[in-house]
Amino acid sequence: MTFVLITGRTIVQGSYVERKSHPDYHVEASALHMNPVDMLEHDLEEGSTVLVSSDAGKVVLQARPSTLLQRGELFVCLGPYANHLVGPGTRGTGMPDFKTTAVTIEPTDDPVPGVAELMRRCGGVPYEG
């Protein structure tokens, strides 16, 4: 089944914008909000790890039920996790398709990577100082 990934701001994400190394930022930015019925159908519970894949990439996220979403919709707050899935094409506007990325999901036992680890996967070197 293909889902539509929507990204956007949340107040917790905004609160940690200057502390992206904080564990609470990691939890918020890697939360995969899903309609509870979709979660049931995919055998997912709150906190289950899910491998989310799009044409642009893959990343492991943590399921979180949300009644704000319709079935077939997923929400991840804007940030490095969502951006592992959003493609860089802009259709001549400069703006990527942040609100309508097609993704698939599958349960996984792999852990959710930290922000520094995600940046390492992009070729960076984590600064731990």
Add this chain to the structure above:
Amino acid sequence: MRVEDVVCTFCGCLCDDLVIETDGKKIVGVENGCTLANEKFMGDHRLKSPIRREGDRWSEVSLNDAIREAAEILLDADRPLLYGWSGTHGEAQSVGVHLAEILGGVIDNTSTVCHGPSIMAIQEVGHPGCTLGQVKNRADVVLYWGANPIEAHPRHLSRYTTYADGFFVKNSFRERKLVVVDVRETESAALADEFVRIEPGGDYAVLSALRAIVRGRGEVITGPVAGVSREQLVRVADLCMKAKFGAIFFGLGLTMSPGKNKNIRNAIELTEELNRHTKFTISPMRGHWNVYGSNEVFCWITGYPYAVDFARGIAFYNPGETTSVDILRREECDACLVVASDPGAHFPRACAEHLARIPTIQIDPHVNATTHLCRLQIPVAVTGIDAEGTAYRMDGVPIRTRKLFDGDHPSDTEILERIYAIVKEAKGA
């Protein structure tokens, strides 16, 4: 010490009524701020000194060496990209534009991934906007379209719309109708008199349907449009046409969804259509506290609001070509200076990968996702706390931010001016 009328340098509301208590070295209390403001002012998570990376190792470096190295990296580059700017004051943005010009580089601000499409639409069809004060005092119908103020601009409702009594709207909560249009039933939607849920990607069609109804051609709509029933469309159009003064605020739900700039154009044209019946205005919900300022500053110096390319020796602007995401995706720039933003977190992965490949320098008070991608980071003072300068609120009103105490770090302006001086000397300009 207690400082009144402090300006909050977090979101585009730029609230100017905070009361801050300081002990002369740090902030100890915040009044009137929202959760985001409290985090911004009370949190103190600064990078202490400049850092540089060689291979896989990070080490501290002196400020003088960091500034010299930053200038050298930029001088060595054939196509430097200077990105960010929305989290700093106008004076620093101005030095940034001059630096881009002397380098023959590209300068772009964060509108490129927020309201860039809105600006493109405004360039096509104009902007029937107004100040937030007008909305507060006059608007009896407010629409938030693809915007979630409760999470992104927490005091927008209490300072300007639903919870703000105005001169002509004495009891705002009762007299002001609130319509929220979104693909999700957000916390903001829960407050609405009318919540319009649109299927993802359906904004353009719904805007067109509303335009048809307002134009008196409602008969062309025979059934639901993008998940919105015909009855609801007619109800919302009627509510808008009967308003004494209506205000639409739109967010990234419109600029980032399929149609992008054309969505905004359609929304502006709906506003124009409504003005045949009553007074209606439309305004973008600008995110970063001074992203509007970066558009103003870029415009008054170069004529263009973002994505300005100086490679030809003159200012050139072409969104889709000279925009940061496109330049990074094409692996075109060979150095990047990031000021007051975090493209590592907020650009698609492919762009972050290119930032890691090239020498990226960051000027920012905090460790963020871009820190891990860059070669050099210079911490600076935070505007509105230990630095001051001009900012533009989301409605284009300039507001001077305040410095609350002297901190340990130089301001963005000071660092950029020093880099500029070295570049200027090397160029013999």
